[in-house]
Every structure is written in structure tokens, then in C-alpha cells.
Amino acid sequence: MNPAKPKVVIIGSGFGGLEAARALRQAPVDITLVDKSNHHLFQPLLYQVATAGMAAPAIAAPIRHLFRKQANLTTLLGEVVDVDAQRRQVRLATGTALPYDHLIVAAGATHSYFGRDEWAPFAPGLKTLADAFDIRRRVLLSYEAAENEADPQRRRALLTFCVIGAGPTGVEMAGTLVEIARHTLKNEFRRIDPASAEVLLIEGGARVLQAMPESLSQKAREQLEKLGVQVRLNARVTGIDATGLTIESPPAPGATAPSSARIDSGCIVWAAGVAASPLGRLLAAAVAADGSPAPEVDRAGRIRVLPDLSLPGHPEINVIGDLAAAQSHAPGQPPKPVPGVSPAAKQMGRSAAANLLRRLRGDTTAPFRYRDFGNLATIGRNSAVVDLATPVGPLRFSGYFAWLFWLFAHIYFLIGFRNRIVVLLDWASAYWSFQRSARVVADVKGNEDA
Amino acid sequence: MNPAKPKVVIIGSGFGGLEAARALRQAPVDITLVDKSNHHLFQPLLYQVATAGMAAPAIAAPIRHLFRKQANLTTLLGEVVDVDAQRRQVRLATGTALPYDHLIVAAGATHSYFGRDEWAPFAPGLKTLADAFDIRRRVLLSYEAAENEADPQRRRALLTFCVIGAGPTGVEMAGTLVEIARHTLKNEFRRIDPASAEVLLIEGGARVLQAMPESLSQKAREQLEKLGVQVRLNARVTGIDATGLTIESPPAPGATAPSSARIDSGCIVWAAGVAASPLGRLLAAAVAADGSPAPEVDRAGRIRVLPDLSLPGHPEINVIGDLAAAQSHAPGQPPKPVPGVSPAAKQMGRSAAANLLRRLRGDTTAPFRYRDFGNLATIGRNSAVVDLATPVGPLRFSGYFAWLFWLFAHIYFLIGFRNRIVVLLDWASAYWSFQRSARVVADVKGNEDA
Known part of the structure; x- marks a missing residue:
């Protein structure tokens, strides 16, 4: 470390943190990138690990390896537990205090059970590799248990897979679970027929993929149903336990009371709620401790940032990615909320880095502007929806070509050359053989997995 | 299940069990293949998973998938806890009793700490995927901890890797750990130099790879030392704890007392002892329960089998693979012990299946004959030793061509077409880039891993 150079600490190596670190590669600063895991995770494909289509x-990609050539950056494996905004220090779980001159907080989000944390053991969410292994184990072992179950009712429950929340992750999970049931496991069991498994996609709102235009939501729903997913809209989950869940639907025509239904299920996946990292609230309190105005924290735990992604009274702190409730400031237009998607996180990372360089030069910072290139979601085999923003207006399509577009976009953005080739090979092999290459449960008794 | 057909239960889906099941694919029997994991593991490459060179x-390969086309076989995920040789039932942990007319026990081996089970938490062995993830985590996190360690002595201990036992697994592990230190992690750390890590291979006997001819042991040792491994022969481990181990060596020249030394180490791998599955002793007792002569169980827990691999008084039970203390019966030659290697397990699987068919036809069974085609061991980058049995005598070579031979032999025997391609690609990429593709620790706090 060169003591003369400003110290930059970046918390989190998701899309935002990684991009900020890269954008500072030529900067005369000493960067420490802290993350509690040793790898950057390409989250858009995490559902593939959870559904045994890919190896972790x-x-x-190991963070250290990604930055081995960036001499101004030190990678640190550690968990941030607090920020002292007055002393300008980040505190780790080990007790270490990391001093900073400039702090970029990109700690991301986790899943939220809307205050019903007791549901967590029965309906795991999908944010980390450990989550993905947990879900993979539950899916594969449900079929194994069904094969050994003599009671028809319990067998039926073991072959009922519920995905809660019809955002991109829920839609992908449901589409893939149907493919596993109908194709991957064909002829492999002797007592059960995997194709008889039911996959339910349960959504509280009125349509799937609510971030998409309504026409594409409709297309997505049609494609899901064609694949064999049972889509339940306007269905609010009111209870989850070890053997299933209860949902409440609006009153039937002519009735006044909402209807409640019990679904017995041996495998439930939570893809409904997202909450910002708890670091958000800690940071908001830390910032206010010196009398600066406390930044607003929204219901999802995200911090409301200033137009340049900094915090009130603390221009040396930037919050980016899923932890930030940011606005896009395009000239001549009213500010617009920035969606919680990976291109936005990357753009915020670059913007925070650029503003940091401006501050080092003594210039004023620039407001963040989000460039929306569109939105894709895959649904399952040969099915996806694409909504591209083009200079002449939106370009929307769905089905096979949308799926090809999604496929190549994801391979292109995957970090690391080797990974791209392996992913392409895995996909090509999975596509033609209907097989999934990672159907491995490391230890069926314990918690360790592959 | 057809009640008229004889029921065959095979315990274990390692090389022996898998081969027996395959050899019975045309037989008029109902086979149940029971295993406590959902996959067949290609154990000769498990060290690659442990050293982050390969994804699990x-x-x-999922067992169900391997046998999807074999209609006379049912795969069962379950743990066998006992055998009732009188009622001819296998009992599972779930309480289920599986009836059999013919039983093939191929439950394999696990690691043994020679009565010092308290060493297990500090020096994991390598038999299952869960073991491999545990070792991978320890190796990778040792470097991370060293990077964060201010105390030079503790840092040195964290950069000292000890492998106990210089059989094939120990030799492979040590060779690969050196490659990680010298090449893979180059330039990735800012405070430590990974190349300064020390790798010790500790062996109680007088040479490495004791199953090999002495000349190849010597070659292997030279290659290990050239790679950078410190080979300690005649060194008996007398203690292991959280911070290192103690070894005892024979008296130095002129001294009378053996010398004892302490080695501080942050990462210890146990590759020394192998013990047969505890099912061996249970089975021996079960067989004797009806007054049949109790089969002998050797020190390693293996069951002494009759020449046709069956048990005294129980021609319907075969024991094969690492669980069997078997002899090879070549015509005109005295019986010779069968080594605990995968080709022997496969041959025993085929022999047990052939004898089962003979019994069904009312013929007498044939004694097992082991055909020894030779022995290979890899040491590290470009290094291996090969001892081939040819009709004109042994063919022995070492070094680069031995390594190429080892490489293609292993790819050839890897089960599943896709896997072979992926492994080849992983290896090619690892070879040219010195990188390892699976440097992922799923959850650095917990026990779940990738």
C-alpha cells in the first residue's frame, strides 16, 4: 500500500462492485475489494445450478483471479459488519478495521420473506451458490423420496413442485422444473412417472414478469402453460410449512370471501421477495451519526441516494446496485427510478468510479443516468421474451428466436473465456440430449453439496 | 417387479457394484442397486475436485441415468444398516427391508485413522465428494487466511500444506498442491507469495507408491522433489491438532532415540489409511448367526471370501471390491492376494455376476482370477509412473509419456461421454493456462460447497 494514495474500499463483488473496481484500474488509488465469498457469481444463471444444468x-469466477493483473487492487475475503462514517472505517467480522478515503457500497440484496422468516427453512430462496445446492438437493431428492413412497397421497405431494413469485427467477425455475419432469428423468424411475409431476408457479400479482410490457407477460404466461407449468395468478401465499403451503385467491365470481386452498408439496422454492443487504440500514445510521441528514431507507431496505449516487453529507460514500434506491437523470427528463437489474448495477459501478475520479481531480460529480437497453427473460426450452429498447422504439419478440437471443446474450456476458466455452458445451449437450450435467448431491444426509 | 424372477440386491455403486449390475443386464433377475449417494463417483479423479481442478x-454420474435403459434394474437411494442373512433381507436406515435371493455386497472402503479418530477434524480424508469440497475449502481458505495474517509465524504455518501417506492419492495431492502454489495463484495475492508455500508429503514407510516396483518409487520420489514437494519418508505421525502435527523419525546416525519434530500447518490432508466399510463386520456376524462358519475379517475390516467370492455357508452372498479380502486363482499357480484397485473391483463385479448366472443355471461357480494389466500413478504436471504387465514382461516408464498415458487412460475410463469431453477441455485449459476451473467455495462460513 502506498500511504500517499487515496484508499478506496469497495464492498461486494457482484456486478456493481466488480465494474467499479475495473473502471478504477488506471486510477492513482489503493483499492481493497471486500467480499464474503471468494467468487464473483453470474447470478442470471444461478437457476441453472439449482436445477442441475450446470456445475457451480x-x-x-475467483475474484482474485479476475483482478490478478490490476496492481492497485487487493482482494479481501471477509464479512463487513459495520461502517464508521466518521472515522471512515469499514469493520469486518474478524474485528479488522479497514480505513478508507472513498467507499463504494455494493452489498446487493438477499431474499425477503416479508416478515415471515419462519418460512425460510421450507422455501429456500436463490441468491448464493449454497442456496442453489440446497434447491438442487431438494428437487432431486423429492423424486427419490417419491420413488420410495408407498402412500399415493404423499407421493403426489412429493411430485408437486411450487415456485412462489413469477419474476424472472421464478419463471425460469418453473420452466426448468417442468423440463426435468417431462424430459430429463424420462425412463429413469421404475415406480413413479416423473412426467406426472406438477409444477405450480404462484404469483400474488395479476401477471407474470411484471417488469415486462403487458403483451410480453401474456406471451410468457402462454409459453409457461404450453410447457406444462400451472400458473396461479392473484394468489397470495398465507402459510408455508414442511408439507406444503396455503394460498388465498380473490373471491370467486358471486362470492364475497376470498377462497383459501391448501397445496401439499415436497419442494417449494421462494422467488418472491428481495430485500437489500442489512448493511443498508447500518450505513444509513452510520451516516447520520455525525449530524448529516439521514438517508431515507425504503421498504425493501434500499438507501435513497443523491443524484451522483453519494449520500447526504458524505460525498465520499457511494451506494450502488441493488442496495441503492437510485434515480436516472436524463437531461430534459424527470428523474426515473432505476430497476434492480444487472446492467443497472454495472452502469452505477462505472458512474461511481467516474465520480470518484472527478472528485480526485477537484471537479464536480455528475448525476447518474441509466441507459435501458431492454429486458430479457427466459422461460424454458426454446421459450423466452425479449423487450429491446431501440432508437426507433421498442422491439418485442418471444419464442424460439427470443430464446436464441437470450442464450447468446448470456454467454457473451459470462465472465471468463473458459466458462463461456463450458457453458456453451453444457447447453448444447443439454439441449440435444435433454440431459442435465450436474445431477449430483454430494451428501444426501448432510448439508454439503456439489 | 416380477415375483417369479430371482431378486438380486447389489449394495454400492462403485466400480464393483456398477460392473456387476451391468453384467446382469440380460439376466432373468430383478435387480435393486442400493447406494447412499445418487451418483457413481470416478474416484481416481476425486483429487482433482479437491484441488479445484474440476467441478464435481x-x-x-447419476446412477439412475446410467441404468435408465436396463429394465431389470431399480435404483434405490438409501443407506444399508444391516443384513439378515437368515431371512435374506437387507435393512435400510429408513426401516425398509429389501428381500433378496442373491446379494452382492460392494460397499467399498473409507479412510481409517488407525484408531485415532480424534484426528479426523484436523486431517480430512478423500473418499467422497463432500470430502473433496472440504479439502478444497481448506486449501483455498488457507491462502486467504495467510493473506490476512500479520504474524509471520502463523502465516508460515498457513502456507504449509501436509499430506499424510504417499500412496497414489497422497502423491497426486502433493503434486497438485505444489502446482497451485507455484503456478495457479501466481500474482493473485498482494501480501503473500503463494510460491513460498511448502508442501510436505509424509510417509511412514521407506518409499512412496509402495504398490509400485522399487525403481518406479524412486522415479516418483525424484519427480515429486523436482516439482517442489518435500518428501519425508520413515516419518510416523504421532499427533495431529488444529495447528499442525508431530512426526517421529528413526534415530539419526549415532543416536539411539527416535527424533520427534513438530510441523505447524494450516492444512493437513489424510491419505494414509483405508478401512473397509463397517458393513463388513456386520455381514460377517450376520452370516455366522445361522451357524455357518464366520468369515474372517482382516485388520482393515475386509471379509475373507471363498475362491468364488461367496461366503462360507452362503453361496448366495458375494462380497467384492475393496470390502473383499480376495485371492486370485490362476490355473497352476498358488493363490495371490488381489490388490484394492478399481480394475480388480470391476473384474470381481463381472465374476460375481457370472457366478450368479451359473448358479441360476444349476452349474458350479468358478474361482475368481485377477488379471493384472499394470499400475499407473500420476504425480503432477507432466509427471507420472507406469508399470504395465505385458506378455513379454513388465514395461515400466515415467515422466512426460507416462503422464500422457495416464491422462488418456483416465479419460477413456471416465464414465459418460459428456464428462469425457468436459474433462478433456478442463485439462487442456488447465494445462495451457496453469489455471484451475473450480476455485469456488460456496459458503466460506458454513459447510456447503461447490
Whole structure:
């Protein structure tokens, strides 16, 4: 470390943190990139690990390796537990205090059970590799348990897979679970027929993929149903336990009371709620401790940032990615909320880095502007929806070509050359053989997995 | 299940069990293949998963998928806890009793700490995928901890890797750990130099790879030392704890007392002792329960089998693979012990299946004959030793061509077409880039891993 150079600490190596670190590669600063895991995770493909389509290393790259040539950056494996905004220190779980002159907080989000944390053991969410292994184990072992179950009712429950939340992750999970049931496991069982498994996609809102235009939501729903997913809209989950869940639907025509239904299920996946990292609230309190105005924290735990992604009274702190409730400031237009998607996180990372360089030069910072290139979601085999923003207006399509577009976009953006080749090979092999290459449960008794 | 057909239960889906099941694919029997994991593991490459060179799915194939076309076989995920040889039932942990007319026990081996089970938490062995993830985590996190360690002595201990036992697994592990230190992690750390890490291979006997001819042991040792491994022969481990181990060596020249030394180490791998599955002793007792002569169980827990691999008084039970203390019966030659290697397990699987068919036809069974085609061991980058049995005598070579030979032999025998391609690609990429594709620790706090 050169004591003369300003110290930059970046918390989190998701899309935002990684991009900020890269954008500072030529900067005269000493960067420490802190993350509690040793890898950057390509989250858009995490559902593939959860559904045994990919091995974990195909979508995870060691952070150290990514930055081995960036001499101004030190990678640190550690968990941030607090920020002292007055002393300008980040505190780690080990007790270490990391001093900073400039702090970029990109700690991301986790899943939220809307205050019903007791549901967590029965309906795991999908944010980390450990989550993906947990879900993979539950899916594969449900079929194994069904094969050994003599009671028809319990067998039926073991072959009922519920995905809660019809955002991109929920839609991908449901589409893939149907493919596993109908194709991957064909002829492999002697007592059960995997194709008889039911996959339910349960959504509280009125349509799937609510971030998409309504026409594409409709297309996505049609494609899901064609694949064999049972889509339940306007269905609010009111209870989850070890053997299933209860949902409440609006009153039937002519009735006044909402209807409640019990679904017995041996495998439930939570893809409904997202909450910002708890670091958000800690940071908001830390910033206010010196009398600066406390930044607003929204219901999802995200910090409301200033137009340049900094915090009130603390221009040396930037919050980016899923932890930030940011606005896009395009000249001549009213500010617009920035969606919680990976291109936005990357753009915020670059913007925070650029503003940091401006501050070092003594210039004023620039407001963040989000460039929306569109939105894609895959649904399953040969099915996806694409909504591209083009200079002449939106370009929307769905089906096979949308799926090809999604495929190549994801391979292109996957970090690391080797990974891209392996992913392409895995996909090509999975596509033609209907097989999934990672149907491995490391230890069926314990918690360790592959 | 057809009640008229004889029921065959095979315990274990390692090389022996898998081969027996395959050899019975045309037989008029109902086979149940029971295993406590959902995959067949290509154990000769498990060290690659442990050293982050491969993802788990590359060397693990779902058992169900392997047998999807074999209509006379049912796969069962379950743990066998006992055998009732009188009622001819296998009992599972779930309480289920599986009836059999013919039983093939191929439950394999696990690691043994020679009565010092308290060493297990500090020096994991390498038999399952869960073991491999545990070792991978320890290796990778040792470097991370060293990077964060201010105390030079503790840092040195964290950069000292000890492998106990210089059999094939120990030799492979040591060779690969050196490659990680010298090449893979180059330039990735800012405070430590990974190349300064020390790798010790500790062996109680007088040479490495004791199953090999002495000349190849010597070659292997030279290659290990050239790679940078410190080989300690005649060194008996007398203690292991959280911070290192103690070894005792024979008296120095002129001294009378053996010398004892302490080695501080942050990462210890146990590759020394192998013990047969505990099912061996249970089975021996079960067989004797009806007054049949109790089969002998050797020190390693293996069951002494009759020449046709069956048990005294129980021609319907075969024991094969690492669980069997078997002899090879070549015509005109005295019986010779069968080594615990995968080709022997496969041959025993085929022999047990052939004898089962003979019994069904009312013929007498044939004694097992082991055909020894030779022995290979890899040491590290470009290094291996090969001892081939040819009709004109042994063919022995070492070094680069031995390594190429080892490489293609292993790719050839890897089960599953996709896996072979992926493994080849992983290896090619690892070879040219010195990189390892699976440097992922799923959860650095917990026990779940990738």
C-alpha cells in the first residue's frame, strides 16, 4: 500500500462492485475489494445450478483471479459488519478495521420473506451458490423420496413442485422444473412417472414478469402453460410449512370471501421477495451519526441516494446496485427510478468510479443516468421474451428466436473465456440430449453439496 | 417387479457394484442397486475436485441415468444398516427391508485413522465428494487466511500444506498442491507469495507408491522433489491438532532415540489409511448367526471370501471390491492376494455376476482370477509412473509419456461421454493456462460447497 494514495474500499463483488473496481484500474488509488465469498457469481444463471444444468464453477469466477493483473487492487475475503462514517472505517467480522478515503457500497440484496422468516427453512430462496445446492438437493431428492413412497397421497405431494413469485427467477425455475419432469428423468424411475409431476408457479400479482410490457407477460404466461407449468395468478401465499403451503385467491365470481386452498408439496422454492443487504440500514445510521441528514431507507431496505449516487453529507460514500434506491437523470427528463437489474448495477459501478475520479481531480460529480437497453427473460426450452429498447422504439419478440437471443446474450456476458466455452458445451449437450450435467448431491444426509 | 424372477440386491455403486449390475443386464433377475449417494463417483479423479481442478459433476454420474435403459434394474437411494442373512433381507436406515435371493455386497472402503479418530477434524480424508469440497475449502481458505495474517509465524504455518501417506492419492495431492502454489495463484495475492508455500508429503514407510516396483518409487520420489514437494519418508505421525502435527523419525546416525519434530500447518490432508466399510463386520456376524462358519475379517475390516467370492455357508452372498479380502486363482499357480484397485473391483463385479448366472443355471461357480494389466500413478504436471504387465514382461516408464498415458487412460475410463469431453477441455485449459476451473467455495462460513 502506498500511504500517499487515496484508499478506496469497495464492498461486494457482484456486478456493481466488480465494474467499479475495473473502471478504477488506471486510477492513482489503493483499492481493497471486500467480499464474503471468494467468487464473483453470474447470478442470471444461478437457476441453472439449482436445477442441475450446470456445475457451480461454470458460473463462478475467483475474484482474485479476475483482478490478478490490476496492481492497485487487493482482494479481501471477509464479512463487513459495520461502517464508521466518521472515522471512515469499514469493520469486518474478524474485528479488522479497514480505513478508507472513498467507499463504494455494493452489498446487493438477499431474499425477503416479508416478515415471515419462519418460512425460510421450507422455501429456500436463490441468491448464493449454497442456496442453489440446497434447491438442487431438494428437487432431486423429492423424486427419490417419491420413488420410495408407498402412500399415493404423499407421493403426489412429493411430485408437486411450487415456485412462489413469477419474476424472472421464478419463471425460469418453473420452466426448468417442468423440463426435468417431462424430459430429463424420462425412463429413469421404475415406480413413479416423473412426467406426472406438477409444477405450480404462484404469483400474488395479476401477471407474470411484471417488469415486462403487458403483451410480453401474456406471451410468457402462454409459453409457461404450453410447457406444462400451472400458473396461479392473484394468489397470495398465507402459510408455508414442511408439507406444503396455503394460498388465498380473490373471491370467486358471486362470492364475497376470498377462497383459501391448501397445496401439499415436497419442494417449494421462494422467488418472491428481495430485500437489500442489512448493511443498508447500518450505513444509513452510520451516516447520520455525525449530524448529516439521514438517508431515507425504503421498504425493501434500499438507501435513497443523491443524484451522483453519494449520500447526504458524505460525498465520499457511494451506494450502488441493488442496495441503492437510485434515480436516472436524463437531461430534459424527470428523474426515473432505476430497476434492480444487472446492467443497472454495472452502469452505477462505472458512474461511481467516474465520480470518484472527478472528485480526485477537484471537479464536480455528475448525476447518474441509466441507459435501458431492454429486458430479457427466459422461460424454458426454446421459450423466452425479449423487450429491446431501440432508437426507433421498442422491439418485442418471444419464442424460439427470443430464446436464441437470450442464450447468446448470456454467454457473451459470462465472465471468463473458459466458462463461456463450458457453458456453451453444457447447453448444447443439454439441449440435444435433454440431459442435465450436474445431477449430483454430494451428501444426501448432510448439508454439503456439489 | 416380477415375483417369479430371482431378486438380486447389489449394495454400492462403485466400480464393483456398477460392473456387476451391468453384467446382469440380460439376466432373468430383478435387480435393486442400493447406494447412499445418487451418483457413481470416478474416484481416481476425486483429487482433482479437491484441488479445484474440476467441478464435481465432471466426475460424478447419476446412477439412475446410467441404468435408465436396463429394465431389470431399480435404483434405490438409501443407506444399508444391516443384513439378515437368515431371512435374506437387507435393512435400510429408513426401516425398509429389501428381500433378496442373491446379494452382492460392494460397499467399498473409507479412510481409517488407525484408531485415532480424534484426528479426523484436523486431517480430512478423500473418499467422497463432500470430502473433496472440504479439502478444497481448506486449501483455498488457507491462502486467504495467510493473506490476512500479520504474524509471520502463523502465516508460515498457513502456507504449509501436509499430506499424510504417499500412496497414489497422497502423491497426486502433493503434486497438485505444489502446482497451485507455484503456478495457479501466481500474482493473485498482494501480501503473500503463494510460491513460498511448502508442501510436505509424509510417509511412514521407506518409499512412496509402495504398490509400485522399487525403481518406479524412486522415479516418483525424484519427480515429486523436482516439482517442489518435500518428501519425508520413515516419518510416523504421532499427533495431529488444529495447528499442525508431530512426526517421529528413526534415530539419526549415532543416536539411539527416535527424533520427534513438530510441523505447524494450516492444512493437513489424510491419505494414509483405508478401512473397509463397517458393513463388513456386520455381514460377517450376520452370516455366522445361522451357524455357518464366520468369515474372517482382516485388520482393515475386509471379509475373507471363498475362491468364488461367496461366503462360507452362503453361496448366495458375494462380497467384492475393496470390502473383499480376495485371492486370485490362476490355473497352476498358488493363490495371490488381489490388490484394492478399481480394475480388480470391476473384474470381481463381472465374476460375481457370472457366478450368479451359473448358479441360476444349476452349474458350479468358478474361482475368481485377477488379471493384472499394470499400475499407473500420476504425480503432477507432466509427471507420472507406469508399470504395465505385458506378455513379454513388465514395461515400466515415467515422466512426460507416462503422464500422457495416464491422462488418456483416465479419460477413456471416465464414465459418460459428456464428462469425457468436459474433462478433456478442463485439462487442456488447465494445462495451457496453469489455471484451475473450480476455485469456488460456496459458503466460506458454513459447510456447503461447490
